[in-house]
Amino acid sequence: MRYRGLVSSLVARELKARYRGSALGFLWSFINPLLLLSIYSFVFAVVLPGAHTTEVEPYALFMVCGILPWTWFSSALSEASGALIAGGNLIKKVLFPAEILPIVSVLANMVHFFLGLPILIAFLIYYQRWPDAPDLFWFPVAVIVQLIFTAGLGLILAALTVHFRDIRDILSNILTLWFFATPIIYWIREAPGLGKTVLDLNPMTHIIVSYQEILFFRGPIGHWKWLLAMGGASALLFLAGFWLFDRLRDSFAEAV
Amino acid sequence: MNAIELAHVTKIYRRYGGRHFATLKSALLQRSIVRDLQPSETFPALDDVSFAVPRGATFGVVGRNGSGKSTALKLVAGITKPTSGSVRVNGRISALIELGAGFHPEISGRENVFINGIMLGLTKREIQARFDEIVEFAELEDFIDAPVKTYSSGMYMRLGFAVAIHVNPDVLLVDEVLAVGDEGFTHKCLDKFAELKRGNKTILLVTHSLNLVERFCDAAVWLEAGRRQAEGDPKRVIDAYLTRVEESEDSLLAAANARAVEAAQPPLPEAGPAPEGPAGGDAQPDGHRAVEGRWGSRDVEIVDVALLDGHREPTLVFHSGEPMAVRLRVQAKRPVGDFVFGFGLFNADGVCCYGTNTWLEEMNPERLDGEAEVVFQIDSLDLVEGTYKLDLAVHKRDGFPYDYHRLLYTFRVKSRIRDVGIHRPKHRWSFSDGVRFKPTDERS
Numbered sequence: 104m105r106y107r108g109l110v111s112s113l114v115a116r117e118l119k120a121r122y123r124g125s126a127l128g129f130l131w132s133f134i135n136p137l138l139l140l141s142i143y144s145f146v147f148a149v150v151l152p153g154a155h156t157t158e159v160e161p162y163a164l165f166m167v168c169g170i171l172p173w174t175w176f177s178s179a180l181s182e183a184s185g186a187l188i189a190g191g192n193l194i195k196k197v198l199f200p201a202e203i204l205p206i207v208s209v210l211a212n213m214v215h216f217f218l219g220l221p222i223l224i225a226f227l228i229y230y231q232r233w234p235d236a237p238d239l240f241w242f243p244v245a246v247i248v249q250l251i252f253t254a255g256l257g258l259i260l261a262a263l264t265v266h267f268r269d270i271r272d273i274l275s276n277i278l279t280l281w282f283f284a285t286p287i288i289y290w291i292r293e294a295p296g297l298g299k300t301v302l303d304l305n306p307m308t309h310i311i312v313s314y315q316e317i318l319f320f321r322g323p324i325g326h327w328k329w330l331l332a333m334g335g336a337s338a339l340l341f342l343a344g345f346w347l348f349d350r351l352r353d354s355f356a357e358a359v
Numbered sequence: 360m361n362a363i364e365l366a367h368v369t370k371i372y373r374r375y376g377g378r379h380f381a382t383l384k385s386a387l388l389q390r391s392i393v394r395d396l397q398p399s400e401t402f403p404a405l406d407d408v409s410f411a412v413p414r415g416a417t418f419g420v421v422g423r424n425g426s427g428k429s430t431a432l433k434l435v436a437g438i439t440k441p442t443s444g445s446v447r448v449n450g451r452i453s454a455l456i457e458l459g460a461g462f463h464p465e466i467s468g469r470e471n472v473f474i475n476g477i478m479l480g481l482t483k484r485e486i487q488a489r490f491d492e493i494v495e496f497a498e499l500e501d502f503i504d505a506p507v508k509t510y511s512s513g514m515y516m517r518l519g520f521a522v523a524i525h526v527n528p529d530v531l532l533v534d535e536v537l538a539v540g541d542e543g544f545t546h547k548c549l550d551k552f553a554e555l556k557r558g559n560k561t562i563l564l565v566t567h568s569l570n571l572v573e574r575f576c577d578a579a580v581w582l583e584a585g586r587r588q589a590e591g592d593p594k595r596v597i598d599a600y601l602t603r604v605e606e607s608e609d610s611l612l613a614a615a616n617a618r619a620v621e622a623a624q625p626p627l628p629e630a631g632p633a634p635e636g637p638a639g640g641d642a643q644p645d646g647h648r649a650v651e652g653r654w655g656s657r658d659v660e661i662v663d664v665a666l667l668d669g670h671r672e673p674t675l676v677f678h679s680g681e682p683m684a685v686r687l688r689v690q691a692k693r694p695v696g697d698f699v700f701g702f703g704l705f706n707a708d709g710v711c712c713y714g715t716n717t718w719l720e721e722m723n724p725e726r727l728d729g730e731a732e733v734v735f736q737i738d739s740l741d742l743v744e745g746t747y748k749l750d751l752a753v754h755k756r757d758g759f760p761y762d763y764h765r766l767l768y769t770f771r772v773k774s775r776i777r778d779v780g781i782h783r784p785k786h787r788w789s790f791s792d793g794v795r796f797k798p799t800d801e802r803s
Contacts, residue, residue: 119465
């Protein structure tokens, strides 16, 4: 891509700027997912201990596998949707490739995801559960599929939010719904028939389940076909998102 | 070879109303997003504008606010696309449109210089090579590692300017950014422009500083409401532009004066029994206080006031040193034998610059009846540039007002000389042999 230098320096700027001025700085990359995790652990291990089956024990580890990628996904989307408006100055006043802005949001959050991985490793060490080595080959695949899927969606949201500011308000609610419609805090096999169908229609299901199979469950990866299919669909989504973004591009400088 | 070419460029801005889509859902369902983004209302910011800037030329764009100057610049910069027509630019562009547009407040000036430079099309290495020069130019050596949010607006602008100008562009677009620093920095910017000019770079300058255009540009274009009004020699273009500005200033002043006279109408004198005192019971304002108003018994009424220039044309914009005439039409409801016409001139601060009346000038009234015309003729309006107001009155010799118009007429005096004060006495300088001046156009 032509703008590699620009993208990488903007991502670096995002990361530097985010925690500058806060006392804990980069530690927030660890603390945020940990806090989220402890909330769900409180709910599902203390308040509702019977709500999950024993297959997903240790439950905290199970949740980490889903929550980390989900955090990347949801923060990336909420930032991407506002990226063009926040960067309005650039779009209006400088000749600037606008598609970079939502993509930078997605990439910056991917870096946060990577920074959160030590938590996962710490959990794996603590529970003495080692994922099967061959399974780990699928980990980068899942990351790439998620990256393309998130970037495609981010482009669409960013372009549409310029014209429908409502999206930003709706989005946080949709993301909450989406979170519960994705098997992150529960196991996909626990879902009843209809629920399973709904879950299967949710693209994030397949990404999250892939992570869980790679990192949490023993045995061969059963979900790889779904993951690859998702990869193909994500590529199409990305192209469609780029097409839509390009179609609306000329309106950004005026509508932002 | 032309560095910039605009051919029949029209740019229509859309006004997006709030009610384009019934809902997002329906827009999505009907797959009409792209179509529905067609606006209901349009506004032509540029209308069939063509001009070309040869390589190495400095080209000025002048015009009032909203005339399409900035739109033209954005089109040249490629930030927006023309609705029709074509824009061609040869060479690397750097746009000084919004300085420091990409700065992030939380990170240091140093990091921002790099990111901003990359945004403007430099590589990291190129920025590294120019970094010291940029910082020195911005005069920010001591603050370059502080977060940009701690910068004053002047520092921010200087840094933005320094980065943009060190991009080493072939075509530099400048939008009214020379007001970024103190006197010293502005000089530095101008020197930098001169340097670029010598380096055969093309500069497109959008500015309200006509002085700058006249001094700096090889050619200029004047845009008005999106249309090209004149193009060519900067002096000629600016003169044409200034004439138009005066015309519209004139009509604005006229409207303001009409409103002032209207608002100053007191209750009709017949309505109240006030034969001796000021009409409507208003206390007559102290003659030295600058309060607008109108009062008097209206036995003699000033029905019309016109300010005339040397050609006897009504105007409200005068040039210093030119003649001015104030023409009153008065109407006496009944014949009066005691009347004085008064004239007072005030500047915008309310300082009385001059006041006189017919009685002071020893004209003894005999009879005024029916309609009459009174002209106060000034052969040479020796005032410095500024806004002035007039008092016009008809009253008795003892001061009892028939019709007193206080500060109701505003006019403007223009001058190309930036002298100060109020009155410009006719004067000239003379020098002995030891004193020599350069020809005027080499100044600065």
